[in-house]
Amino acid sequence: MTRVLLPEAVRVGTAPSAERETRTSAVALRDSFSVGVALVPLGLAFGMVLTQAGLDWWWATVFTALIYAGSFEFLLIGLVTALTPLGTVALTAMLVNLRHVFYALSFPLDRVRGVRAKLYSTFAMTDEAYALTATSASRSWSGPRIVWMQLYLHLYWIIGGTAGALLGALIGDSVAGLDFALPALFTVMAIDAARERPEDVSGPLLAFAAAVVAAVVAPGQMLPTAFALLTVALLVSLVASRLRSRRA
Amino acid sequence: MPETPYLFAAVAVTVAVTWSLRALPFVALAPLRESRTLHYLGVRMPTGVLVVLVVYCLRGMPVADNAWLAPAAALAVTAGLHLWRRNVLLSITAGTAVHVVLLNL
Structure with a gap:
């Protein structure tokens, strides 16, 4: 067993770095496939919605390449076509992407070497990239393999988005909806998030109430109002539960 | 229609916020780990934020005649399929297809 494995290990260890790099990128391409089959169609839909909203097709490339936060990019189309103030855009981006803060607790950035690779790896730490590195199979992945995988996911999204935008520009408004x-x-996403915490029934209900109240009371500022109401409601319920547990 | 400088500013703001949220916790992990309140919000906010976003997207739903039927049916198909099959791509594609078909009938 060791006699068979050892020469292979030695050969990999002494292989020229360019060859090793090619092998890593090929393996990472396979790692990325499962997510790619979902990212490309979503990208296509994103691009088509973007051109149907009246933006030039190349904005799809700018959004997908520079922002690279799928769900928020979708949302941003509506925000910018409504000329939403930049402060609201920032606040909404913060709340929609707040979940990424917690990915840092377990994302294997320590395996990624070099400042540039680390910068890119954090930039491209999307839900999908995080999910792939959270699988048990990924525990043995090297830093380069992780970064290559992230790069492929990024490319799927850019290609899907750009292709969708070009397609959308071609067919115009003929397909509504x-x-x-x-x-x-x-x-x-809401159903998946709720499934992870089945015991939390009041959270989604409070959120729904906050959204409806905000839509009625402040239709022009619905998102910041709803998020503020939701945050206050959750903090109140936290204080209430702490008081209850202290009394008990 | 939004002007190009405004669009670039919106993209820049989004990049700054999103990248900070992804990168800064690696620099300042310790205080973050210790904040129980932030942790609590991090656990309970995501579902709520997503529920708010669903309402936000559908709030412009037309109420006249039977126009609300298309988004309502599409939402039911999306949620129903997802509860049943748990396949993200299938749920989104089928829900959107129902919406497109009903609107273009």
């Missing part, structure tokens, strides 16, 4: 892809995406 594609914009439902965004509420559908959020519905699916």
Whole structure:
């Protein structure tokens, strides 16, 4: 067993670095496939919604390449076409992407070597990239393999988005209703998030109430109002539960 | 229609916020780990934020005649399929397809 494995290990260890790099990128390409089959169609939908909203097709490339936060990019189309103030854009981006803060607790950035690679790796730490590194199979992945995987996911998203935008520019408004892809995406994400915490029933209900109240009271500022209401409601329930546990 | 400088500013703001959220915790992990309140919000906020976003997307839903039927049916199909099959791509594609078909009938 060791006699068979040893020469192979030695050969890999002494292989020219360019060859090793090619092998790592090929393995990472396979790692990225499972997510790629979902990212490309979503990117296509994103690009089509973007051009249907009246933006030039190349904005899809700018959004997907520079922002690289799928669900928020979808949302940003609506925000910018409504000329939403930049402060609200920042606040919404913060709340929608707040979950990424907690990915840092377990994302294997310590395996990624070099400042540039680390910078890119944090930039490209999307839900999908995080999910792939959270699998048990990924525990043995090297830093370069992780960064290559992230790069492929990034490329799927850019290519899907750009292709969708070009397609959208071609067919124009003839197909109405594609914009439902965004509420559908959020519905699916909400169901998945709720499934992870089945005991938390009041959170989603409070959120729904906050959203309805904000839509009625402050239709022009619905998102910041709803998020503020939700945060206050959750903090109140936290204080209440701490008081209860102290009394008990 | 939004002007190019405004669009670039919106992209820049988004990049700054998103990248900071992803990168800064690696620099300042310790205080973050210790904040129980932030941890509590991090656990309970995501579902709530997503629920708010669903309402936000659908709030412009037309109420006249039977126009609300298309988004309502699409939402039911998306949620129903996802509860049943748990396949993200299937749920989104089927829900959007129902919406497109009903609107273009």
